[in-house]
Amino acid sequence: MKKRFAVRAVAAAVTVGLGLALTACGSNSGSGGSEVSSGDYTGPKVTISFWNGWTGGAAPVLVPKLIDKFNSEHKNIVVKDVPMQWSDIGQKMPLAVKAGKGPDVAVGHGDDIATYAAQGLVLKADSIVKSLGYSASDFPAGLMDAGKYNGAQYAVPWSVTPLGLYVNKDVLQKAGVDPSSIPADKTSYEAALAKLKAAGVQGEWVDGYVFTGTFEFESLLWQYGGDLFDKPVTKATFNSDAGVKALTWMTDLIKNGHSPANVAQDGNINALIAGKTAFNWNGVWQTTNTAFGKLNWQAVAVPQIGTQKAVWSSSTHWMFMNNKGQDKNKTAAAATFVKWMNDNSADWPKTGELPAKNSVRDDPKLVKDYPALKPFLDELPYAHYEATAPGITSVEATITTAVNEAITGKKSPQQALDDAVAKANALIKQNKDTYGN
Structure with missing residues (x-):
């Protein structure tokens, strides 16, 4: 968790430096995502790349286990876990996506999403959110707004850390x-x-x-x-x-x-x-x-x-990346992966973060398994999250x-x-x- 914030200034400087060049190239701001429908992926078998910064604590153990379980339950989707330092994600993501070599799905912090969206690196996710059956009421108050930019939704909540x-x-x-x-x-x-x-x-x-x-x-x-x-x-x-x-x-x-x-x-x-x-x-x-x-x-x-x-609380969110030539089947498969991960996030507290999905957090079993979390759960109705702006x-x-x-x-x-x-x-x-x- 500490590394995540310690590297933010470096990642921000790189992203800001690249911002003018990338926006000057022209972008559809991820508008292609509006055609994706991904409630339950039934298309041809695809392999999707998943970038995340979970390299410390329990996450490097838990994430592969979750991915292995997901892959075993979905014969037409193979998720490839690509963990790296948060700073490396910030540095590599812009050029990788523009070159069509970025991930299909990634995790970003609440105050990173608008920057990525302004650069055209993330797909608009309104239709994906709708197809997954999500609404703002499925997550803590105000959290969905952290994934918005210029009136459009660009991300799906994953975790909170009050x-x-x-x-x-x-x-x-x-x-x-x-x-x-x-x-x-x-x-x-x-x-x-x-x-x-x-x-x-x-x-x-x-x-x-x-x-x-x-x-x-x-x-x-x-x-x-x-x-x-x-x-x-x-x-x-x-x-x-x-x-x-x-x-x-x-x-x-x-x-x-x-x-x-x-x-x-x-x-x-x-x-x-x-x-x-x-x-x-x-x-x-x-x-x-x-x-x-x-x-x-x-x-x-x-x-x-x-x-x-x-x-105060930080947050992390799922993003569907707008790679050059992005395969819509991969985006649809990534949406299915995101929904499955949110539904199966009850053990995410092992990493020191709270699941964002209300139905998972509200399950009495969560507090029974992790009793120290109760005061943090009680704080969420009045938690404030990161500012959202490029x-x-x-x-x-x-x-x-x-x-x-x-x-x-x-x-x-x-x-x-x-x-x-x-x-x-x-x-x-x-x-x-x-x-x-």
């Missing part, structure tokens, strides 16, 4: 905080931090990295009623009063002695495991962290610090810069956010010049 609060219950117990009543709001959370401080424990270590500083800031921004961008993503808005409140709350944790300054990347989760802190805002992927060992820990929903419930990943990087500058004391929260918004708006303008619309 943030949660990880708790070292032994640390709470020693500080006189009842571990059976973990704080869920600002008042109780700050009261717990005060008790921890009195016991000599800095209760929540904050950092200026994507893990977890950026995601905590974004969650708090939404909790205070703000947003990262305006609705059409034509300007950045994270320097609003809500943004300043969110980032100030984080810097105050350091100012008031609840967090050390200059926490190293991963320093907070390592401190939780070592019993040096009690709370850590982190993603659902940590539920698979083997370093927890015999740690007396629990995951709960992130506390509501602001005026409303909100939490080239948005390069813009998102400015948010991390602002968080880092404020957390490390280089700038005040207001100045850090104002400077970052200025850079973000310049990049948004650049993206508009590159991709149009």
